[in-house]
Amino acid sequence: MQIAISIDDTDNMGSRGTGALASLLAEEIELRNWGTSRFVTRHQLLVHPDIPYTSHNSAMCFTAEIVPEHLQSIIDYAAGFLDRESATGSDPGLCVVPVDCLEQCADLIAFGRRAKEVVLSKEEAYELACRSGIHLSEHGGTGQGVIGALAGAGLRLSGNDGRLKGCLPVAVRNGRISVAELRVHGDVDEVRSIDGTELAGDEQVRLGDKVKTVLLEGKAVLLIEPLACAADGVAWQTCSKQRLKRY
Amino acid sequence: MFYVDSNGHRQFSGGQEDWQSTALLAAHCQEFLPDVEEELVSDDPRSCYNCRLRRWTATSFTCQASDICLNY
Numbered sequence: 509m510q511i512a513i514s515i516d517d518t519d520n521m522g523s524r525g526t527g528a529l530a531s532l533l534a535e536e537i538e539l540r541n542w543g544t545s546r547f548v549t550r551h552q553l554l555v556h557p558d559i560p561y562t563s564h565n566s567a568m569c570f571t572a573e574i575v576p577e578h579l580q581s582i583i584d585y586a587a588g589f590l591d592r593e594s595a596t597g598s599d600p601g602l603c604v605v606p607v608d609c610l611e612q613c614a615d616l617i618a619f620g621r622r623a624k625e626v627v628l629s630k631e632e633a634y635e636l637a638c639r640s641g642i643h644l645s646e647h648g649g650t651g652q653g654v655i656g657a658l659a660g661a662g663l664r665l666s667g668n669d670g671r672l673k674g675c676l677p678v679a680v681r682n683g684r685i686s687v688a689e690l691r692v693h694g695d696v697d698e699v700r701s702i703d704g705t706e707l708a709g710d711e712q713v714r715l716g717d718k719v720k721t722v723l724l725e726g727k728a729v730l731l732i733e734p735l736a737c738a739a740d741g742v743a744w745q746t747c748s749k750q751r752l753k754r755y
Numbered sequence: 756m757f758y759v760d761s762n763g764h765r766q767f768s769g770g771q772e773d774w775q776s777t778a779l780l781a782a783h784c785q786e787f788l789p790d791v792e793e794e795l796v797s798d799d800p801r802s803c804y805n806c807r808l809r810r811w812t813a814t815s816f817t818c819q820a821s822d823i824c825l826n827y
Binding site: 521524525527528550555557561562563565566568671673674675716717718748749753 | 790791794811812
């Protein structure tokens with residue numbers, strides 16, 4: 509069965525980031541043979557004076573294909589993990605969505621999208637989780653992180669929000685690589701031009717220092733853009749961080 | 756580049772896409788602290804936008820470093 513695990517508000521100014529904890533959870537699921545984890549995504553939520561957040565108000569989420577009988581073990585482990593590992597002064601929240609059994613997926617996605625636009629309450633989060641069969645729990649402080657955790661899961665399941673955590677390790681010759689070679693990279697589901705141009709496999713791409721993918725249509729998509737001045741057969745480049753900021 | 760907002764926080768006046776100024780400010784800042792990878796948004800590694808001590812607001816960010824120069 510597929511699950512989505514989302515966490516929020518686990519850090520403080522001096523601690524590990526929430527993304528690091530999400531990655532550790534994803535790894536532990538595989539180490540314990542409970543299932544196979546997919547990539548971790550970051551989802552930006554509303555920044556507003558009425559919302560307590562450390563510095564950016566983002567939630568981190570990953571999906572996993574698990575053996576169904578391990579679901580409760582995973583929830584218990586993740587809960588204990590957040591109890592132990594969350595930073596002092598944080599307000600951690602944990603959300604575990606049994607995706608295959610979810611009856612209100614549209615509502616969950618709508619909740620995630622609303623969390624980017626308006627201030628939501630814990631009551632609204634618990635009401636949705638309760639009627640949808642979603643695990644939602646607080647692990648310290650005010651527990652306010654449950655709102656972001658639930659929203660993060662909704663945004664991940666929307667398939668069209670956020671950037672993937674980490675940068676792609678890509679081996680290149682002379683700083684260039686073909687679209688076809690990028691398409692077979694294990695961490696890239698699809699290569700797209702940011703302007704919608706159809707890409708031929710033999711198109712050459714100049715790689716930036718840090719190559720990142722974004723979540724589009726449920727896939728890890730590497731976005732590229734035309735070079736202002738194509739040279740030496742290279743007409744494309746990977747998008748800069750600044751270009752990917754809005755994802 | 757910074758002003759004290761109504762909450763007493765030091766807010767950057769350049770918004771969220773003044774890449775040059777934030778790189779220049781960070782280059783001279785003694786307290787610059789790189790944020791975790793997933794929160795980096797500027798291509799210039801040393802930028803206020805990539806600093807752990809910046810706190811995003813709806814239109815800009817506030818700086819939580821202790822000795823920032825407001826008139827820089």
